[in-house]
Amino acid sequence: xxxxxxxxxxxxxxxxxxxxxxxxxxxxxxxxxxxxxxxxxxxxxxxxxxxxxxxxxxxxxxxxxxxxxxxxxxxxxxxxxxxxxxxxxxxxxxxxxxxxxxxxxxxxxxxxxxxxxxxxxxxxxxxxxxxxxxxxxxxxxxxxxxxxxxxxxxxxxxxxxxxxxxxxxxxxxxxxxxxxxxxxxxxxxxxxxxxxxxxxxxxxxxxxxxxxxxxxxxxxxxxxxxxxxxxxxxxxxxxxxxxxxxxxxxxxxxxxxxxxxxxxxxxxxxxxxxxxxxxxxxxxxxxxxxxxxxxxxxxxxxxxxxxxxxxxxxxxxxxxxxxxxxxxxxxxxxxxxxxxxxxxxxxxxxxxxxxxxxxxxxxxxxxxxxxxxxxxxxxxx
Amino acid sequence: xxxxxxxxxxxxxxxxxxxxxxxxxxxxxxxxxxxxxxxxxxxxxxxxxxxxxxxxxxxxxxxxxxxxxxxxxxxxxxxxxxxxxxxxxxxxxxxxxxxxxxxxxxxxxxxxxxxxxxxxxxxxxxxxxxxxxxxxxxxxxxxxxxxxxxxxxxxxxxxxxxxxxxxxxxxxxxxxxxxxxxxxxxxxxxxxxxxxxxxxxxxxxxxxxxxxxxxxxxxxxxxxxxxxxxxxxxxxxxxxxxxxxxxxxxxxxxxxxxxxxxxxxxxxxxxxxxxxxxxxxxxxxxxxxxxxxxxxxxxxxxxxxxxxxxxxxxxxxxxxxxxxxxxxxxxxxxxxxxxxxxxxxxxxxxxxxxxxxxxxxxxxxxxxxxxxxxxxxxxxx
Numbered sequence: 220x221x222x223x224x225x226x227x228x229x230x231x232x233x234x235x236x237x238x239x240x241x242x243x244x245x246x247x248x249x250x251x252x253x254x255x256x257x258x259x260x261x262x263x264x265x266x267x268x269x270x271x272x273x274x275x276x277x278x279x280x281x282x283x284x285x286x287x288x289x290x291x292x293x294x295x296x297x298x299x300x301x302x303x304x305x306x307x308x309x310x311x312x313x314x315x316x317x318x319x320x321x322x323x324x325x326x327x328x329x330x331x332x333x334x335x336x337x338x339x340x341x342x343x344x345x346x347x348x349x350x351x352x353x354x355x356x357x358x359x360x361x362x363x364x365x366x367x368x369x370x371x372x373x374x375x376x377x378x379x380x381x382x383x384x385x386x387x388x389x390x391x392x393x394x395x396x397x398x399x400x401x402x403x404x405x406x407x408x409x410x411x412x413x414x415x416x417x418x419x420x421x422x423x424x425x426x427x428x429x430x431x432x433x434x435x436x437x438x439x440x441x442x443x444x445x446x447x448x449x450x451x452x453x454x455x456x457x458x459x460x461x462x463x464x465x466x467x468x469x470x471x472x473x474x475x476x477x478x479x480x481x482x483x484x485x486x487x488x489x490x491x492x493x494x495x496x497x498x499x500x501x502x503x504x505x506x507x508x509x510x511x512x513x514x515x516x517x518x519x520x521x522x523x524x525x526x527x528x529x530x531x532x533x534x535x536x537x538x539x540x541x542x543x544x545x546x547x548x549x550x551x552x553x554x555x556x557x558x559x560x561x562x563x564x565x566x567x568x569x570x571x572x573x574x575x576x577x578x579x580x581x582x583x584x585x586x587x588x589x590x591x592x593x594x595x596x597x598x599x600x
Numbered sequence: 601x602x603x604x605x606x607x608x609x610x611x612x613x614x615x616x617x618x619x620x621x622x623x624x625x626x627x628x629x630x631x632x633x634x635x636x637x638x639x640x641x642x643x644x645x646x647x648x649x650x651x652x653x654x655x656x657x658x659x660x661x662x663x664x665x666x667x668x669x670x671x672x673x674x675x676x677x678x679x680x681x682x683x684x685x686x687x688x689x690x691x692x693x694x695x696x697x698x699x700x701x702x703x704x705x706x707x708x709x710x711x712x713x714x715x716x717x718x719x720x721x722x723x724x725x726x727x728x729x730x731x732x733x734x735x736x737x738x739x740x741x742x743x744x745x746x747x748x749x750x751x752x753x754x755x756x757x758x759x760x761x762x763x764x765x766x767x768x769x770x771x772x773x774x775x776x777x778x779x780x781x782x783x784x785x786x787x788x789x790x791x792x793x794x795x796x797x798x799x800x801x802x803x804x805x806x807x808x809x810x811x812x813x814x815x816x817x818x819x820x821x822x823x824x825x826x827x828x829x830x831x832x833x834x835x836x837x838x839x840x841x842x843x844x845x846x847x848x849x850x851x852x853x854x855x856x857x858x859x860x861x862x863x864x865x866x867x868x869x870x871x872x873x874x875x876x877x878x879x880x881x882x883x884x885x886x887x888x889x890x891x892x893x894x895x896x897x898x899x900x901x902x903x904x905x906x907x908x909x910x911x912x913x914x915x916x917x918x919x920x921x922x923x924x925x926x927x928x929x930x931x932x933x934x935x936x937x938x939x940x941x942x943x944x945x946x947x948x949x950x951x952x953x954x955x956x957x958x959x960x961x962x963x964x965x966x967x968x969x970x971x972x973x974x975x976x977x978x979x980x981x
Contacts, residue, residue, distance in 0.1 A: 228958060230620035232805065233968035239611035242974030255975030264980040279980065301689060305708075308682060315711035322812060323707040327686075330696035330704065411970040414806050418816060421799045424613065425823025431703060435799060435816030442806020444965045490967045577609060584825045586871045587614035589792040593623030594636030599645040599660065 227592050234490065238585070239420070243274060243573050244411040251497045253409050254278070262501050267379050267404040268292065271569040274409055275347050275576070288348075289378075295352035296373035296382070298324075299331045302353075303360055303370065310364040317361055317557045318441040321564060322434050324357045325350070329430025338426055338579050346429045347572030354568055355379065358561045359386025365555075380404055383565060387558070395512070396552055399505050400562075403548065406498040406541055407563050409570030415439035415446065419571045423578040424585040436571045437564055443485065446542075446567070449559040452486030453546030456523060470523060474530045486543030487531055498541035506548030517551040608973050615871065619966070620801070624655060624954045625792040632878045634790050635659070643882050648760050648785040649673065652950040655790055656728050656957070669729075670759075676733035677754035677763070679705075680712045683734075684741055684751065691745040698742055698938045699822040702945060703815050705738045706731070710811025719807055719960050727810045728953030735949055736760065739942045740767025746936075761785055764946060768939070776893070777933055780886050781943075784929065787879040787922055788944050790951030796820035796827065800952045804959040805966040817952045818945055824866065827923075827948070830940040833867030834927030837904060851904060855911045867924030868912050879922035887929030898932040 244253055251258040254273050261270055272280040272288050280288060298306075305327050310320050329335045332349065334342040356373055363370045363386075371389045373382050380401035384392040392400070410416065418439040422432040440446035459473050468476075477484060489496055503521070510517035524547050531537050549559050625634055632639040635654050642651055653661040653669050661669060679687075686708050691701050710716045713730065715723040737754055744751045744767075752770045754763050762778035773781070791797065799820040803813040821827035840854050849857075858865060870877055884902070891898035905928050912918050930940050 228621050228623060228962040230962065230964050230966075232964035232966045233619055234964075236617070236968045237971050238614055238968035239970060240609050240973045241970045242609060242972070244970070245972035245974070245976075246969070252972070252974075252976065255978035256980055260980045279978075304689075305686065308685075309708065309711050312711045314714055314716045316717065319707070319710055319716070319809075319812070322815060323704060323711070326700070326704040326707050326815065327690065329700055330690050330693045333695055335695045335700070336697065411972070412968050414802055414965060414967050417966070417968060418799055418802045421795055421802060422816060422820040422823070425795050425820050425826035425828070427819055427821075427823035427826075427828075428700075431700070431819030431822060434703060434707065435803060435819045438808055438812030438816045439803040439806050440808075441812060442803070442808035444963075445806035445808075447806070447808075490965060491969065581609040581611070582825075583611050583613035583615075584795060584871060585611075585613045585798070586795050587617045587619035587793050587798060588627070588872065589620060589622045589625070590618050591623070591626035591633070591792070592621045593626070593633075595626075595633065597636035597660075599637055599641045 238412055238417065241411060241574070241577060242277075243577060244409045244570070246411045246491050248492065248494055251410070258406065258497050259501060262402050262405050265405060267401050267408070267566070270405050270408050271351055274569045274573040275344060291348055292352040292379065293373075293375045295349045296356050296375075298353055298356050298360065299328070301331060302327050302357070306357065306360050307364055310361045316441075317358070317561045318437060318447070318564075320361050321354070321357055321561050322437040324361075325354070325430060325437060326434045328353060329428065329434075332430065335428055335430060338428060340576060340580055343429055343572070343576045343579055347569070347576065350429070350433060350572065351568050354565045355383035356386060358558060358565060359383065361561075362387045362555065362558060363389075383562070387554070395509065399509055399548060399552065402505055403502060403545060403562075404566040406502055407566035409567070409573065413445065414442070415567065416571055416574050420574050420578045421585045423575040424582060426579070426582060429572065429575050432575050433568065433571055436567070440564060440567065441560060446560045446563045448485050448540070448542035449545040449549070449563060450556050452543045453550050453556050453559065455485050456520060456527070456547065459523060459527070470526045471530060474527065474534075478534065484531065486546060487539055488537045489540045492538070492540065495538035496540040499539045499544055502541055502548055503539075503544035506544050506551065509548065510551045513551060520547045520550060613871075619793055619798065622792060622955070622958060623658075624958060625790045625951070627792045627872050629873065629875055632791070639787065639878050640882060643783050643786050646786060648782050648789070648947070651786050651789050652732055655950045655954040656725060672729055673733040673760065674754075674756045676730045677737050677756075679734055679737050679741065680709070682712060683708050683738070687738065687741050688745055691742045697822075698739070698942045699818060699828070699945075701742050702735070702738055702942050703818040705742075706735070706811060706818060707815045709734060710809065710815075713811065716809055716811060719809060721957060721961055724810055724953070724957045724960055728950070728957065731810070731814060731953065732949050735946045736764035737767060739939060739946060740764065742942075743768045743936065743939060744770075764943070768935070776890065780890055780929060780933065783886055784883060784926060784943075785947040787883055788926075788947035790948070790954065794826065795823070796948065797952055797955050801955050801959045802966045804956040805963060807960070807963060810953065810956050813956050814949065814952055817948070821945060821948065822941060827941045827944045829866050829921070829923035830926040830930070830944060831937050833924045834931050834937055834940065836866050837901060837908070837928065840904060840908070851907045852911060855908065855915075859915065865912065867927060868920055869918045870921045873919070873921065876919035877921040880920045880925055883922055883929055884920075884925035887925050887932065890929065891932045894932060901928045901931060
């Protein structure tokens with residue numbers, strides 16, 4: 220018998236415990252703030268590049284600061300040949316998912332970064348810009364390899380979000396698709412001490428380097444209890460569609476069966492938000508607008524999503540989080556489901572990097588203690 | 601001005617805060633226990649393979665359990681060709697250190713593991729054995745590539761520690777060298793919620809996979825405030841030797857200068873241990889015994905180390921941690937300094953894997969909250 224199955228090993232998961240201070244982001248029941256700006260304000264008025272500057276540098280850019288920041292990002296989009304080669308050799312391996320390939324690609328990028336071992340603020344900021352610029356290219360190249368297409372090089376005439384969609388498909392996106400992607404990147408950019416950001420801070424707190432911290436962040440974000448939920452939410456909706464297609468079961472019955480089976484429904488609830496996720500309604504409205512232009516084959520997903528959300532709220536008093544509308548939105552935009560969480564990384568890299576810089580600038584090793592509940596006083600001989 | 605330099609951002613690093621329960625290890629002022637067994641007992645009486653079994657399975661193995669466990673490890677030592685190829689292409693890159701290459705190699709190993717995406721206890725245990733078996737081979741192959749030698753395949757007739765030394769050099773180690781390596785692996789195998797283990801638990805807590813969690817653990821262990829300290833301690837001793845060689849300065853003067861300059865001296869102090877690290881004296885005695893057989897060119901390092909330790913204790917009341925004697929011990933054994941922390945990984949993989957299994961078996965997302973100290977009420981437009 221292993222000790223690991225004992226119920227007293229259930230932990231609190233640091234729920235509600237303050238693990239440190241930050242000047243980057245505030246998450247609470249009434250608001251989500253990036254460096255002083257409320258998320259609805261940013262979603263309506265700022266581009267992803269502006270938000271990236273805000274998070275990384277700490278203040279809203281002037282027009283000329285923004286222009287040179289965008290130029291820096293565009294100049295850094297290309298991947299070193301070795302990273303592309305590693306993507307080619309791994310992206311179609313049967314046991315790997317895109318989040319794994321992205322983790323490896325970022326790890327290899329570190330080996331080729333001239334400032335990899337430098338944890339100064341200047342070096343961290345330069346590496347943050349390079350990672351922000353290159354991660355969409357990793358995603359694009361990976362998707363082209365998976366689809367058996369030629370790799371699509373970045374287009375310097377396109378903004379960050381539009382270029383990401385372009386590299387994934389080889390087709391320049393509509394202005395509307397680019398805008399929706401841009402807003403989703405704004406919404407996903409930062410969220411204080413979520414599990415992946417906390418991972419990057421624990422790693423950076425040993426004075427380890429940014430690429431290693433980001434590789435760890437990607438590993439954490441992959442999990443279905445974290446970033447992986449946007450993929451899992453869409454997979455669940457597809458499952459509901461299949462199960463209800465024959466007419467023997469409707470959405471209400473599907474949900475009641477799920478409740479009876481105590482199944483975990485993805486894209487619902489949040490460790491911090493108890494009265495709803497500020498980002499969910501913004502993205503739900505945008506995604507539905509995209510679907511409505513496309514017609515009933517697309518709106519049916521949002522109609523089904525509305526039903527599911529209403530039943531969850533009525534019976535369980537649980538609100539959707541941002542991952543629920545994100546799944547449907549990316550789906551109607553035609554993005555392959557296993558890239559939803561990598562796209563989350565393309566956004567969250569800015570928040571992670573801001574936290575790594577903040578951690579390195581005021582460093583203290585993050586090392587809690589454990590309560591030991593195992594055996595004692597054993598002798599080997 | 602950036603907000604990241606404000607002094608109120610200094611965090612507590614969760615010092616003294618309980619982050620969860622574990623049945624794997626207890627670290628306190630009077631003892632270090634692995635699943636009920638005290639570290640001095642294990643260092644004197646158990647091999648690394650026995651300790652690996654103890655940590656992963658949860659109890660001391662019988663003779664036949666141990667025999668089949670060792671057989672499983674030996675059968676899993678070989679690397680997939682793609683991992684070896686990635687090591688060949690990255691190990692000599694000028695911006696990479698061995699800990700980075702090891703992180704990438706483990707990340708790629710995940711893509712080739714048939715159970716990569718399975719987080720069940722059975723799959724986790726199988727993956728833990730494979731990682732424990734293969735990490736020494738990654739280190740060995742990497743060192744051969746760095747040295748421009750042919751790769752040395754694992755020798756199934758050798759135990760874990762001896763085979764690690766053999767693969768790094770192509771020469772079978774003496775029984776004494778193999779024993780010292782084995783004891784150092786026992787000492788490094790587990791240490792409750794240290795920063796790298798805590799990293800693996802935060803990653804695993806999202807229900808992400810073991811290879812990703814271990815890649816994050818490697819990134820955390822690399823830092824000089826954590827595993828990187830064994831390399832940094834030896835680098836410091838080499839610097840003292842150079843600075844004192846001309847006779848214009850002795851060790852006492854070097855130390856006083858370091859104190860005046862408020863320099864951080866590596867391999868000293870510990871977040872938990874305040875009266876000394878239980879592992880340090882065990883390894884110091886073993887390392888000195890190796891040095892004494894070799895003669896004065898080796899013992900001089902331990903003599904210098906004794907002086908440095910005595911001055912630190914006298915003037916600062918700070919004890920060495922295990923990384924201090926480890927640096928000297930691996931040095932007199934002829935191991936290249938940048939492999940000290942990768943060898944630490946070859947041991948700690950067992951503790952990390954045990955914690956990942958424990959986390960997955962009683963999972964709760966690890967997601968603390970942050971205290972926001974940044975600006976408020978800004979408007980973008």
